[in-house]
Amino acid sequence: MTNLSFAQLDDFFRKDDFLSIEKDNRGTRFLKLRSMSRSKAMKEFCTVHNIDISTLQSRQYFPHIFELANITDEHINAFINQKYQEERLGRLQNEEHLVDQLSRLQHFDWGGSFGNSLEKNIVDNYVKKIQSFDRISEEIEGSILTSLKGYTLNSWYNHWTSILIEDLFKDHPNVLPTVGLVKKIDFFIQNIPFDLKVTYFPEQLLIEKLRIRGYGNEITKLKQICRKLNILIPNDLKDRALKLHLYNKVNEDQRDEAKQFIAELKLQKREIISEAEANPEELKIWFYENQGEARFDASNRFFLVLTDETDISNSWKLKRNIVFLRQKINEHLDTITIDLDRLNTEFFWNKTQQIFHCKSDILFVKQTQ
Missing domain, CATH: 1.10.287 (Helix Hairpins)
Known part of the structure; x- marks a missing residue:
């Protein structure tokens, strides 16, 4: 562990070098205070703890508090949780209405x-x-x-x-929220900062895995079964839209051959996703290595992968199934242990020909019926 100055930690933060910050003895303290560094929050924190900042400019609040030996992590955590609960109360009162609106x-x-x-x-x-x-x-x-x-x-x-x-x-007791918006950090789990990424099993990776398993190309298979069953294949749709369109037509077809085709395709995809859940390292690396260039970063990420195994194209609906998600997320966080060997992630970024190191976790939430 290193012992960096505030200026050095701040420089690493501006360079998005979170790995160097986390290696420092006071790195997590810096990041927690950074999340509450707006002057209003800082003034409130100082009032609570009788810290005199009357002679300081607002930009000096953060480094001043950071260096105070009598301000502990417990003080910082308690203030962050208090501020979050105040913010959360307003959203909680409106949550049922919001979910109803999203369901439309x-x-x-x-x-x-x-x-x-x-x-x-x-x-x-x-x-x-x-x-x-x-x-x-x-x-x-x-x-x-x-x-x-x-x-x-x-x-x-x-x-x-x-x-x-x-x-x-x-909301979970094993998670420390952030007070304000801070880049690339949504919360801390046992003092490790994470950026939450809610996503789905990547379609491109499914295509690759289907090919590796010998199933072949999904859209080619869909065209084959459509020709066999004399189902019209339109020529005015691009591949992505055409695949969904043909899948829906075959899925709605009540003939045995159509049912068998859909059942086999679903089975193949379920097995691929189950294999990834059992050995998630490949998928975590895939997410990092295939992110968009404009938004590239190597921050710690918590991937929440949502899958409706009855119909993968409807996985997006799980994002509003709050009761189901709360159950699955709480089950994961109730028993979470920080195993650095499991979290440490190394990936290669082809655009810069560099190897990056970070920490990542992943939770699969699957609806099976």
């Missing part, structure tokens, strides 16, 4: 624009290609409006379900 979203469809690509989609496919005023006006009322609606609704859903799920973790 019936289709999780980006409307042709995935992730944060809405602006790029509009510029590339409409602004730069269409010269006719009448035609682009029609597109605005049609496909662009559809994309805008899908993007907005999905972003709204993801934002509020993420807050609900984050609260489920922070």
Whole structure:
């Protein structure tokens, strides 16, 4: 363990070097105080503990408190928990209403624009290609409006379900929340900071694993069974939309061959996910190595992987199933032990040809019926 100064720890924080911070004797103390470093919270903390900051500027509060020997981790933890409970009370009173509102979203469809690509989609496919005023006006009322609606609704859903799920973790006694927003830290588990990532089993990895198992390409298999059963295969959909469309058609078909096909595909996917749950290191590394370049970081992450094994395409609905999620998250946190051998993660980032080290944990939440 090192003994770094406040300035050195702050420099590492600004460089996103959390590993160096965690190795320091006072690294966790720095990160906890950093989460409550807004002047309002700092003033309140100082009032509670009779700390005189009358001669200090607001930017000096954080380093001043950090160096005070009579301020212990217990003082910091108690204040953080108190502030969280105050914030939580307001959200808790509105939680039932919020879940009801989120349950009104019936289709999780980006409307042709995935992730944060809405602006790029509009510029590339409409602004730069269409010269006719009448035609682009029609597109605005049609496909662009559809994309805008899908993007907005999905972003709204993801934002509020993420807050609900984050609260489920922070409510647990083995978890210390953060007071304010602090980059790449949502909470601490036994003094280890984690950034929560709510996600699903990656479709790309499922494709790779199906191929490795000898099953083949899912969309090719879907086309084959559709031809065999004389189910129309449209030619106006891109692969991702076509795969979901054909899957739904075969899934709704009541003929024995269709039922057998769907049952075998579901079995293959369940086995792949179960193998990952039994040996999660590969999946954790996959998540790090396949993150988007614009948002790349090597912070500690807690991956919550949601899967509806009755229909993987509906896994998104689990994000609002708060009662089920609370049960599964609490079961995990009730018995959690910090095993550094299990948490230590090493991955290779191809864009910079570097090896990164961090800590990560993973929890699979699966709905089976």
